[in-house]
Amino acid sequence: MNLTKLFEMQRVLDERIVKEKGLEGQDLLPQKILALQVELGECAQNWRGFKYWSKDQKPRTIMEHLCTECDGRGQTEDRFGIYDCEGCGGNPVIKTSNPLLEEYIDCLHFILSIGLVDDLYENLSIDLVSLKTDSITKSFIRIFNQIGQLECDFDAYEYQNLIEYFLGLGEMLGFTWEQIEEAYMSKNQTNHKRQDTGY
Numbered sequence: 001m002n003l004t005k006l007f008e009m010q011r012v013l014d015e016r017i018v019k020e021k022g023l024e025g026q027d028l029l030p031q032k033i034l035a036l037q038v039e040l041g042e043c044a045q046n047w048r049g050f051k052y053w054s055k056d057q058k059p060r061t062i063m064e065h066l067c068t069e070c071d072g073r074g075q076t077e078d079r080f081g082i083y084d085c086e087g088c089g090g091n092p093v094i095k096t097s098n099p100l101l102e103e104y105i106d107c108l109h110f111i112l113s114i115g116l117v118d119d120l121y122e123n124l125s126i127d128l129v130s131l132k133t134d135s136i137t138k139s140f141i142r143i144f145n146q147i148g149q150l151e152c153d154f155d156a157y158e159y160q161n162l163i164e165y166f167l168g169l170g171e172m173l174g175f176t177w178e179q180i181e182e183a184y185m186s187k188n189q190t191n192h193k194r195q196d197t198g199y
């Protein structure tokens, strides 16, 4: 797991956002902390395993995106007959995505971004481990607590704990490091494209 490369990519993205939004010199740490809490909540929402009151506790790991030209029917119709849709050629599922992984990756962006504040990440120990608890629910709670703890004591010790519990959560959710890295690269690129198009 090479976090150095991800920190460098995150730095480029963050500096670009700050420049393009005219936020130079502003302390964005509170916003980043809250953004991480929100994304972590969205990640839990897509995991769903804590919803003991519901029959539907299945993680949202596959979402089908349907062709908009035929509204997912695969076919179009006119007065002469029914034809395969020109947009999708009759295969209306144009892509699938993994909402749970995507929310985890948004969290990773903000965790890296927080580590870049005051160069906190430079004091991380080289041997990062992944820390687990005895359930995914408790890992989510642990990470929420750890974010609060880091907000009180903004130091490398609390930051390292946050990363290590977050890495442990990724494993407990079934993600490999290769999957996480690839998804990070892809979302990082999307975030750049958003800046290109004035998001």
Ligand SMILES: O=c1ccn([C@H]2C[C@H](O)[C@@H](COP(=O)(O)OP(=O)(O)OP(=O)(O)O)O2)c(=O)[nH]1
Residues within 6 Å of the ligand: 013, 014, 017, 105, 106, 109, 110, 113, 187, 191
């Ligand atoms: O300084 C920043 C600010 C944002 N991001 C990234 C993190 C995350 O990948 C994305 C913001 O989250 P999301 O993609 O969910 O955007 P949103 O604007 O919150 O989405 P929505 O409009 O769906 O609420 O921007 C950074 O990397 N650095």
